[in-house]
Amino acid sequence: MSRTFQVDLRGVVDLLSQHLYSSPRVYVRELLQNAVDAVTARGAEASIAIVVGDGTLTITDTGIGLSEAQVHELLATIGRSSKRDDLGFARHEFLGQFGIGLLSAFLVADEVRVVTRSATGTPAVAWTGRSDGTYAIEPATRDAIGTTVTLTARPGAEQWLVPETVTDLARLYGSMLPFDVTVNGQSVTGEVPWRADDRSPGHRQADLVGHAQDLLGFTPFDVIELDVPEAGLTGVAYVLPFPANPAEHAGHRVYLKRMLLAESATSLLPDWAFFARCVVDASELRPTASREALYDDGLLEATREALGDRLRGWLVGLARTSPERLTRFLGVHHLGVKALALHDDEMLRLVEQWWPMETNVGRMTLAEFRARHGLVRYSATTDEFRQLAGVAAAQDLAVINGGYTYDSEIIERLPGIEPGLTVERLEPSTLATAFSPLNPAEELAARPFLGTAQRSMDKLGCEVVLREFEPASLPVLFLVDRSAAFQSELRATKDKVDELWAGVLSAFEKPADDRPQLVLNHRNPLVRRISALRDDSLTALAVEALYGQALLLGYHPIRPADAALLNRSFLGLLDQAVPSEENR
Numbered sequence: 144m145s146r147t148f149q150v151d152l153r154g155v156v157d158l159l160s161q162h163l164y165s166s167p168r169v170y171v172r173e174l175l176q177n178a179v180d181a182v183t184a185r186g187a188e189a190s191i192a193i194v195v196g197d198g199t200l201t202i203t204d205t206g207i208g209l210s211e212a213q214v215h216e217l218l219a220t221i222g223r224s225s226k227r228d229d230l231g232f233a234r235h236e237f238l239g240q241f242g243i244g245l246l247s248a249f250l251v252a253d254e255v256r257v258v259t260r261s262a263t264g265t266p267a268v269a270w271t272g273r274s275d276g277t278y279a280i281e282p283a284t285r286d287a288i289g290t291t292v293t294l295t296a297r298p299g300a301e302q303w304l305v306p307e308t309v310t311d312l313a314r315l316y317g318s319m320l321p322f323d324v325t326v327n328g329q330s331v332t333g334e335v336p337w338r339a340d341d342r343s344p345g346h347r348q349a350d351l352v353g354h355a356q357d358l359l360g361f362t363p364f365d366v367i368e369l370d371v372p373e374a375g376l377t378g379v380a381y382v383l384p385f386p387a388n389p390a391e392h393a394g395h396r397v398y399l400k401r402m403l404l405a406e407s408a409t410s411l412l413p414d415w416a417f418f419a420r421c422v423v424d425a426s427e428l429r430p431t432a433s434r435e436a437l438y439d440d441g442l443l444e445a446t447r448e449a450l451g452d453r454l455r456g457w458l459v460g461l462a463r464t465s466p467e468r469l470t471r472f473l474g475v476h477h478l479g480v481k482a483l484a485l486h487d488d489e490m491l492r493l494v495e496q497w498w499p500m501e502t503n504v505g506r507m508t509l510a511e512f513r514a515r516h517g518l519v520r521y522s523a524t525t526d527e528f529r530q531l532a533g534v535a536a537a538q539d540l541a542v543i544n545g546g547y548t549y550d551s552e553i554i555e556r557l558p559g560i561e562p563g564l565t566v567e568r569l570e571p572s573t574l575a576t577a578f579s580p581l582n583p584a585e586e587l588a589a590r591p592f593l594g595t596a597q598r599s600m601d602k603l604g605c606e607v608v609l610r611e612f613e614p615a616s617l618p619v620l621f622l623v624d625r626s627a628a629f630q631s632e633l634r635a636t637k638d639k640v641d642e643l644w645a646g647v648l649s650a651f652e653k654p655a656d657d658r659p660q661l662v663l664n665h666r667n668p669l670v671r672r673i674s675a676l677r678d679d680s681l682t683a684l685a686v687e688a689l690y691g692q693a694l695l696l697g698y699h700p701i702r703p704a705d706a707a708l709l710n711r712s713f714l715g716l717l718d719q720a721v722p723s724e725e726n727r
């Protein structure tokens with residue numbers, strides 16, 4: 144013998160309220176949506192009126208109504224809907240499809256009364272459903288075709304039936320509906336801001352800017368109109384006038400068939416389009432059962448792609464038609480665009496053409512830099528750039544500071560889109576090869592000085608060389624190569640760890656020729672004077688002081704041994720400079 148399931152309505156309503164709907168407020172949306180579907184189905188003059196007060200709400204529509212048989216079948220059967228076709232697919236013209244929406248009335252009321260008269264001519268009936276799962280049907284009187292649903296607030300849920308709240312909710316969900324909807328006689332529906340009509344382009348633009356100000360609270364940098372026919376989607380993307388965090392997925396306001404689905408839907412745009420907030424209406428995209436998010440299917444994916452293309456096209460168009468505005472846009476959103484340029488060739492080109500970078504010959508774009516200098520030479524960190532910029536400029540070497548977020552990676556990616564392009568990372572040691580050696584006679588004369596200087600630097604693992612380079616005003620440079628920097632960190636670590644690890648780390652050590660270099664500039668008058676000193680201890684103090692100066696100038700880390708040495712040389716030099724007590 145086959146039996147029929149029993150449904151515990153209280154349990155089902157609890158399930159809905161705790162797991163499906165985010166707030167009891169959705170009951171207004173569900174009632175409104177049923178009224179909209181009913182008037183859509185009837186196709187005649189449509190009006191929807193909500194009357195609310197004293198803890199009771201009625202919503203009356205001029206829709207298609209229900210016969211007694213339909214009431215039994217549709218209202219009293221959970222999961223049964225008239226809005227699906229014979230195969231069970233959601234019918235295109237309706238908002239509802241699941242057959243559970245009316246249950247949301249039980250989120251705020253213990254009893255729901257429906258008085259309805261069908262357009263088919265059957266007599267009017269009244270259905271009263273209760274949250275304990277029982278219902279009653281009786282004959283009713285009703286002149287006009289259509290339906291009235293009445294709820295009385297359950298104790299504790301009265302706040303959801305306060306007139307102001309209901310007005311706000313009806314406006315929130317229904318303001319774009321193509322029917323007249325009133326709450327206590329006051330209309331809550333308006334026009335779609337991006338509708339096609341005979342407004343002048345300027346007027347239309349001003350309306351849309353005002354729309355963003357009212358709805359989203361900002362004056363957009365630009366307004367991009369959207370149209371994706373396959374999704375029946377129209378709307379606007381508002382470009383944010385302030386930087387957005389690319390990692391924070393922006394929420395968009397989405398209407399489905401002109402009714403609000405979500406104020407903060409996340410899956411509408413590709414991740415990289417964090418700089419825009421959309422307001423759209425779509426007729427073909429599907430909601431999840433909670434009607435609070437978009438159902439992620441192939442159509443949504445195609446829509447996301449189409450909207451992404453539109454925004455990318457806007458950016459590229461901006462570059463072509465108003466570079467000055469593009470520069471302003473990049474001024475706000477450069478971090479995000481650069482993040483995008485790491486994966487997207489078109490964005491990479493945009494950054495190359497339009498984003499001015501810091502170089503030692505003034506701010507300029509990568510494209511300008513390349514046009515002037517033939518290749519793209521950069522330093523990988525801002526510290527390295529600061530240290531080398533002046534010296535490189537004096538050698539006629541132009542360098543870009545690749546130390547800002549994403550810049551080095553962007554530069555390294557350029558040859559991928561520009562096959563003939565050479566990209567070169569400026570190593571401090573490359574610079575050193577451009578320094579000239581002294582002439583043999585000077586070299587010979589400086590030998591004793593170099594010996595003394597080297598001895599004072601040996602304990603710091605640093606090689607001293609004497610060269611001639613520009614600018615002459617710079618006495619000294621401390622050059623650490625990438626591998627030398629690694630070696631020196633390795634040595635510092637080895638000093639700290641136990642014997643076993645020190646042994647392991649030794650395997651990575653290379654011979655001492657990788658030591659960092661202290662390059663003294665023989666063109667500098669002070670260095671010349673120091674190199675001519677005959678007093679070894681004063682020479683050592685002076686070289687140590689120059690070493691300290693070079694470390695500070697290049698933003699190099701100061702190790703404990705460096706700090707001790709600086710301290711000693713500073714006091715030693717003071718001691719030499721200040722007359723002794725008997726000579727005062």
Ligand SMILES: Nc1ncnc2c1ncn2[C@@H]1O[C@H](COP(=O)(O)OP(=O)(O)OP(=O)(O)O)[C@@H](O)[C@H]1O
Pocket residue numbers: 173176177178181204206207208209217218223224225226238239240241242243244245246290
């Ligand atoms: N105002 C109304 N006028 C005419 N029929 C209605 C009205 N409200 C509800 N109905 C009928 O009751 C059925 C069940 O309504 P319910 O709101 O539970 O589900 P639905 O609208 O079909 O789907 P969803 O759960 O997606 O909202 C509807 O399919 C419709 O046939």
